[in-house]
Amino acid sequence: MSGRKPVVALENPGVERAAEFIRDAVSERKVVVVVGNCWVDYRGRASSKLEPGERIVVIKEDGSVLVHRPVGYEPVNWQPAGCLFQTRVVGDVLHVRAIRRKPSESVRISFDRVYLLSAMSLVDRGEFSLHASEEDMQRAILLEPSILEDGLKPITYEKKVEPGFVDVYGVDRNGKLVVVEIKRKTAGRDAALQLARYVDFVKTVANREVRGVLAAPRLARGVQRLLATLGLEFKALDPKKCTEVLRKSETRKLAEFFEEA
Amino acid sequence: MSGRKPVVALENPGVERAAEFIRDAVSERKVVVVVGNCWVDYRGRASSKLEPGERIVVIKEDGSVLVHRPVGYEPVNWQPAGCLFQTRVVGDVLHVRAIRRKPSESVRISFDRVYLLSAMSLVDRGEFSLHASEEDMQRAILLEPSILEDGLKPITYEKKVEPGFVDVYGVDRNGKLVVVEIKRKTAGRDAALQLARYVDFVKTVANREVRGVLAAPRLARGVQRLLATLGLEFKALDPKKCTEVLRKSETRKLAEFFEEA
DNA sequence: TGCTAAATCTCGAAC
DNA sequence: GTTCGAGGTTTAGCA
Structure with missing residues (x-):
């Protein structure tokens, strides 16, 4: 219990460090949370473009992705479970790309600054029940x-x-x-x-x-x-x-x- | 630019410290991200119960709440924008309650451990466009x-x-x-x-x-x-x-x- | 304000 | 695998 460290966090890592961190975490099937300044391009069933701004990005262990703005219930961009990820740095920009087959689509999230980066191995076996007696x-x-x-x-x-x-x-x-x-x-x-x-x-x-x-x-x-x-x-x-x-x-x-x- | 610190993070704060932190952050209309072991009770249009497990909770500046399990695109529990929040500690448990009027409903999230707690003032004016030219x-x-x-x-x-x-x-x-x-x-x-x-x-x-x-x-x-x-x-x-x-x-x-x- | 239709709907079950 | 239907659906467009 005391030996387990479920969450690792970095504040203000450079994009190179961040890329390495994300690559490792995703390959280890961890949940990744990234807070930073980013823009997003989506192409698939529809297409969308999100201009730069500060957001929260969550990559889950099943390969789902969420991009959340500071307001609103719904993610502005996302991808359901089962994505493959490409993480790379071009110049001073970190690109994280989530790719899905069937339907073929991709979401590319580009960061020029990362404020907070964390990876976590969460254990969640709790049952969820909607009741009405x-x-x-x-x-x-x-x-x-x-x-x-x-x-x-x-x-x-x-x-x-x-x-x-x-x-x-x-x-x-x-x-x-x-x-x-x-x-x-x-x-x-x-x-x-x-x-x-x-x-x-x-x-x-x-x-x-x-x-x-x-x-x-x-x-x-x-x-x-x-x-x-x-x-x-x-x-x-x-x-x-x-x-x-x-x-x-x-x-x-x-x-x-x-x-x- | 260099003076702004958009994100503040605490690792493994006690529940008392966490409660204080969340109260302050919510009152300052910041976005709060909590990672920890929690259980959730929802009562409103329907009722639900979520047994303990490790999750990511996001409280946004507009008063919306999301509880995310380590898998899945959808939040397991949530509340749309406009909630009021009650944060208190009972014994060793931190309760965060999101209350909504019309329809009258509430989500109570109870933590017995917090791994990561962060508050952020995000600036996001980026335009979002869904295009099909x-x-x-x-x-x-x-x-x-x-x-x-x-x-x-x-x-x-x-x-x-x-x-x-x-x-x-x-x-x-x-x-x-x-x-x-x-x-x-x-x-x-x-x-x-x-x-x-x-x-x-x-x-x-x-x-x-x-x-x-x-x-x-x-x-x-x-x-x-x-x-x-x-x-x-x-x-x-x-x-x-x-x-x-x-x-x-x-x-x-x-x-x-x-x-x- | 309330209803209707669409959503990058998602998600699960049945066929 | 595909189709079908429900969802605490949400959200946007109108009457």
């Missing part, structure tokens, strides 16, 4: 059933059936019963089978046709076919859209909703 | 006339006529003469009137019917009606599509093209 998604459907399908009218939720609880239970625009199973992330075979059991149970109790709808951000591989076999349906439901619905209707309470309906 | 668009039409309309056959280009030069001059699928006027951006009334003059000239010389086509990314307001009045046509032509055509056919030379035709 299953309960959030359920509440969103109850508040705004049209996000699932037009004309859907929820009757109850968390209804007890044989094997467990039906997430949402309602009637579609044609008066047909609908059982909805919600998954907050990719729905697997288990979700499909669980829904099938619920549908079967409701069918025997109600003694009429029942639709089964699996609502999830996406389906796992092969589950679409399984659903077809089971006579069930899939409806893509974006957790973020649910969060939006909740935010917009956060003044309306669930209780009020059912009173109105 | 009018000449590029002309060459694209000559190489691939179908991007304008099927069956179009160019005869010459830059043809001298009374008031100037016709960009492209050709014959359509029905053998009718066509005069094309190209504009690389929104075409205004002037472009329409210029085209009208060219068409009139060619009509008097050729003594037969002549179509006038204005090729541009779009029309300014009211120009569509003016074109109709003048008996001219508009064809949307995307500069980027032209660049694509040129890239795909860059081995074919213009001369060869005319020899083949």
